[in-house]
Amino acid sequence: MRHKIVLMIGGTETLEYFSYQLKKGFEALGYKTFLFDQTMEEESAEKLYTFADPYDTILVTFNFDGIHYETSLFGADGISIWNKRKIPCVNIVVDHPFYYPELYEIIPDIFYNIYIDRYHGQYLKKFYPHIKCGPFLPLGGTSIYPDGNFPDINIRPYDIIFTGNYTPPEEFDQYIMRNGDEYADFYNEIIDDLISSPDQPDDTVIERYILKEIPDADKGQIRKTIPNMIFIDTYVRFYFRGEVVKALIDNGIKVHCVGKGWNRLCCRHPENLTYTSDVLSQGCLEALSQSKLSLNVMPWFKDGAHDRIFNSMLNGAVCLTDHSKYLDEILTPNKNVVFYDLKQLEMLPFIVHSLLSDKEHLKQIQQEAFKYASENHTWHQRARMLHEGLLKFI
Structure with missing residues (x-):
C-alpha cells in the first residue's frame, strides 16, 4: 500500500475546494499529503520531486488537473513525473467524459478514471474499454456546522435558494446553427427529445440519433462525433x-x-428573484445555512448525485430536487429529501407552499437529512471510499 497522496489546487475554485476536503479525509486515514499549486507551478514542482517517492505515491486529481498541461511536471525527454516514478494517477471526472475526448487519448501509464455517475461509467466502458474505470464515487458534501448546530429554520432569512450559475439557452444557438439548417434541425430534435423525456442520459439519446442518420456508424465514429x-x-x-x-x-x-x-433570466415576475454573483464555495455553504429550502436541478447526472444535494443536507437547508436513479435508491422522500418532477413543474409551487407552511415537518426533514448525510456523504466518506475501493490496492 502506498502512503503519500498528491492533490491539485490553484485551478478551478470548486475543484480546489474538493481537494482540500479530500486532503482532510486522507490525512485522517493516515496518508501524507502534498498540495501542488498550479498558480506556483515551478515552486510546487520542485517540492513535489522531493515529496513523491517512486512506488509510494498516488496522484488524486479532478478533471485531469496535473496530468497534461503542467510543463514543469515533464522532463526534457517529454516523460512526466507520474510515468517516470510509476505514480498512479487517479482522475475523478466531475463532468460527463465526453467533455475530454482528447485527454483520454493521452493518459499516463498508470491511470484510473473515477466516475460520479454510473451512466458515465457505462459510457467509458463502451467507448474506452482499455481504461481502468471505477469505483463509482458520487460527489460529496461539506458542512460548516459539523456538530449540527446550524441556524434554526425559523430564523433563516431565505425561503428558498439555488446555488449555481445560469446561461440563457439561446447563447447556444450559435453552435446549433453553425452548420446550417439541416444540422440545426437534427440538434433541435435531440434537444426536444431530452426536454420531453428528461430522465434519459443525453449521450445515449445523441447516439440513438447518430445511428438513425448513419446506421452503419461504428463505435469509433460515434465516440468522435x-x-x-x-x-x-x-x-x-x-x-x-x-x-x-x-x-x-x-x-x-x-x-x-x-x-x-x-x-439574464427572462421571466414575468423578476421582482421575486434576487441573486448574488461571484460567490465561492465557502460562500455557497454559508448561503445554504441561511435558507429553509435548497433547490437542486440535476446537471444531467441521471444516475448520480450533485454536491449541492449533500451540501444542502449538511447545512440545514431542506433539499428539493429532481430525480436520478441513484438518488431514488439512497434517499427517502419526505424523510430526508423532497422530490419534484421535471415533467410536472406546475406542481412545484404547491410543493414549496406546503413545505413552508409546516415548519415542524421541515425541521424533521432537516434533522434526518443532516444525520444521514453526515454519516454517508461527506468528502471524508469519499476519501474512505476511494481508499477502500482502490487506493489500498495500487
Missing part, C-alpha cells in the same frame, strides 16, 4: 435551471440565486 455536440448537454442543463426557477418566481415565490447570470 458525440463530443461535437456537448453544447446539447449545456443547453438542456440551463434550460431546466431557468424553467425550474421561473416555475417558482412567476407563481409568487421568492427565490434567491447564488451564482452568475441570473440577471
Whole structure:
C-alpha cells in the first residue's frame, strides 16, 4: 500500500475546494499529503520531486488537473513525473467524459478514471474499454456546522435558494446553427427529445440519433462525433435551471440565486428573484445555512448525485430536487429529501407552499437529512471510499 497522496489546487475554485476536503479525509486515514499549486507551478514542482517517492505515491486529481498541461511536471525527454516514478494517477471526472475526448487519448501509464455517475461509467466502458474505470464515487458534501448546530429554520432569512450559475439557452444557438439548417434541425430534435423525456442520459439519446442518420456508424465514429455536440448537454442543463426557477418566481415565490447570470433570466415576475454573483464555495455553504429550502436541478447526472444535494443536507437547508436513479435508491422522500418532477413543474409551487407552511415537518426533514448525510456523504466518506475501493490496492 502506498502512503503519500498528491492533490491539485490553484485551478478551478470548486475543484480546489474538493481537494482540500479530500486532503482532510486522507490525512485522517493516515496518508501524507502534498498540495501542488498550479498558480506556483515551478515552486510546487520542485517540492513535489522531493515529496513523491517512486512506488509510494498516488496522484488524486479532478478533471485531469496535473496530468497534461503542467510543463514543469515533464522532463526534457517529454516523460512526466507520474510515468517516470510509476505514480498512479487517479482522475475523478466531475463532468460527463465526453467533455475530454482528447485527454483520454493521452493518459499516463498508470491511470484510473473515477466516475460520479454510473451512466458515465457505462459510457467509458463502451467507448474506452482499455481504461481502468471505477469505483463509482458520487460527489460529496461539506458542512460548516459539523456538530449540527446550524441556524434554526425559523430564523433563516431565505425561503428558498439555488446555488449555481445560469446561461440563457439561446447563447447556444450559435453552435446549433453553425452548420446550417439541416444540422440545426437534427440538434433541435435531440434537444426536444431530452426536454420531453428528461430522465434519459443525453449521450445515449445523441447516439440513438447518430445511428438513425448513419446506421452503419461504428463505435469509433460515434465516440468522435458525440463530443461535437456537448453544447446539447449545456443547453438542456440551463434550460431546466431557468424553467425550474421561473416555475417558482412567476407563481409568487421568492427565490434567491447564488451564482452568475441570473440577471439574464427572462421571466414575468423578476421582482421575486434576487441573486448574488461571484460567490465561492465557502460562500455557497454559508448561503445554504441561511435558507429553509435548497433547490437542486440535476446537471444531467441521471444516475448520480450533485454536491449541492449533500451540501444542502449538511447545512440545514431542506433539499428539493429532481430525480436520478441513484438518488431514488439512497434517499427517502419526505424523510430526508423532497422530490419534484421535471415533467410536472406546475406542481412545484404547491410543493414549496406546503413545505413552508409546516415548519415542524421541515425541521424533521432537516434533522434526518443532516444525520444521514453526515454519516454517508461527506468528502471524508469519499476519501474512505476511494481508499477502500482502490487506493489500498495500487
